[in-house]
Amino acid sequence: MSSNPSDHGDTPQDPLSEMLARLFGGGQAGGIDPQELAKAAGLPSDPNAMAMIFQQVQAMFSAPSEGPVNWQLAKDNARRVAAAGGDPSVTPGQAKEVDEALHVAQMWLDPVTDFPSTTSLGRAWSRAEWVEATMDSWRRLTEPVAVSISQALSNAITTQMPEEMKSMMGGASSMLANMGGAMFGIQLGQAVGALSREVLSSTDIGLPLAEGTMALLPANVTAFGEGLDVPDAEVRLYLAVREAAHARLFAHAPWLAPHLFGIIESYARGIHIDMSKIEDVARDIDPANPESIQEALAGGVFQPERTPAQAAALERLETALALVEGWVDEVTAAATSNLPSAEALREMIRRRRASGGPAEHTFASLVGLELRPRRLRDASALWALLREERGIDGRDAIWQHPDLMPTSEDLDDPAGFGKRRELLDASDSDVDAALRRLLEGGFNEPPADEAADGSSSADASGDATEPGEDPGEDEPGSDGGGKAGPAA
Structure with missing residues (x-):
């Protein structure tokens, strides 16, 4: 009989690998009850669904990953939740009804906005198709958060691990490094899948x-x-x-989408995970006690903390989303x-x-970021006022550049x-004029109003020379006396 308890006739496993395999359902005895872990992580408690999820988690631990998060796992879980x-x-x-509605929408929008119709494709999607079409964007929005969580968890556990345990890790090191990313991927899939059951269109969250x-998603439109x-x-x-209004806006303000994604990415890059909190939890976790890990997950140990810089970014995002949704609201009302x-x-x-739906709140709790235009009504009122003051063309012209956009003020x-815009424009004009004169060497010349009447501040003080005088000679009436001599 083998002296190694983990040797069952196959290739022996190191103790940590075996522990992790049991932890995620690979062993016959011990380990965490998948339903209890699902409950702690906010996942569905259906045994069959959880069995499939944990099979994929185990597969991720045993195979190389593209990074700290298995995005295929996230997408598969999102599709599963969407189909529930x-x-x-x-x-x-x-499909025909949606196509006809989008065509009519384009005609109705023509008289109420200066932005012409776009070449965007019109589609009718199932929930799974929405997941497939939007998953790359979700990855872009959440990857910095996922990386932070994965690294923080890996570092914390490694730091707390005894030296003799580190030497026994062997092939389990990659599993340890990806554990946090795996949990994040599962939770992200849960959030995106839940959103697919609430959204009405491809731009429904702004x-x-x-x-x-x-x-449009016909099933969700019907439910709405x-x-x-x-x-x-x-x-x-x-x-x-x-x-269609969203599509026109994003097509004819090409800076807008990168601007919004840039604010979100800036926010995500500033994600700070409380390492001391994770280290405290990691120190108290007993692998033989499933409840200790369950309590850690339920306690929100991975919840990102919001920094002052992130709070400022969040305010900019809320203002930008409110301006987008307010413009769409005002234009749609007119159309x-x-x-x-x-x-x-x-x-x-x-x-x-x-207010946001339940799935939006789930996503917000996952990444600490809410995608809600809290000031939609204020923004809609602003765009309506600008239409009255400037007309449709003047209102829509504000979207030409981010510097022209209204602020929270x-x-x-x-x-x-x-x-306020007139004052700002006047100030910018003064700065531009001064810069232009500086570049042209204009500050060495007298101001235009002085040059026009032939006087200068030097004339007033009597220090300026008259035409034809030699500046090296004394002026008439001086102690030197005499008139300027004839030119040589």
Whole structure:
């Protein structure tokens, strides 16, 4: 009989590898109850679904990964959650209805915005198709957070591990390094999958998650319209106008999408994980006691802490999202004024976007970031006022450059935006004029008003020379006396 208890006739495993295998369901005895771990991590408790998830986690631990997070695991879990309870494929009839609604939406938008129609493709998506189309954007938005969490967990456990245990790790080192990323991937998939059951379109959260595409999700649109006492066609058309308005805005303000993603990425790069908290938890975890790990997960040990810089970034993001959603809200209201139910639908969308759904809250708790335009109504009022003051062209021209955009101060006082903008423009004009004179050497010349009347400050003091005088000779009336002699 082998002296190594982990040797069952196959290749012996080191103790840590065997412990981790048992931890994630690979052993017959001991280990964590998958349903209890799922409950602690906020995951579905269905035994079959959790068995499949843990099989993928084990596969990730035993195979090389592209990085600290297995994004395939995240996407597979998102698709699984999206399909929970049914995710019917889009029928040809539904695809035709969405296509027609988007075409009508484009025509209705033409008179109310200066932005022309785009070449964006129109699509009708199932929830799984939304997951597939948007997963790259979710990866871009969350990868810095995932990396921070994975590294923090790995460093904390490694630091607390005895030296003799480190020497026994062997092939388990990669599993240890990816443990935090695996948990993050599972949770991200859960959040994205839940969102797929709530979103109505590709831009429903205010970001162009599927660039170059307009899309509605017929199943979710139908669920949204239930109980509204509004014809399905009107609901679909109103949402199509909103989707087409988003598409026009992002297409004709090409700086906008990178600007929004840049704020989010800046926020994510500043994610700070409380290492001392993780180290304290890692010190108290007993691998033989599943409850200790469950308590660590349930205690929010991986919850990122918000720094002052991140709070400022979050305020910029909320203002930017409010401006996007406020413009879309104002333009959609103008385009759908002939719909009997337009005002009721507008109010429902406003409340929905301002409060966020359950899945949005799940995502916010995962990365510490809320994608909600809290000041949507203020922004909508600002854009409406600008349309009255400047017309449609003048209102939409503000989207030409980020420096022209209203600020949170403008949302506080929409009526004062024009005056503040005039003062800012005047200040910028003065700076530009001064810079131009400096570059042209103009500061060596007398100001234009002085040159025009032939006087200068030097004339007033009597220090300037008259034309034809030799500056090296004394002036008339001086002690030197005499007139200037003839030119040589």
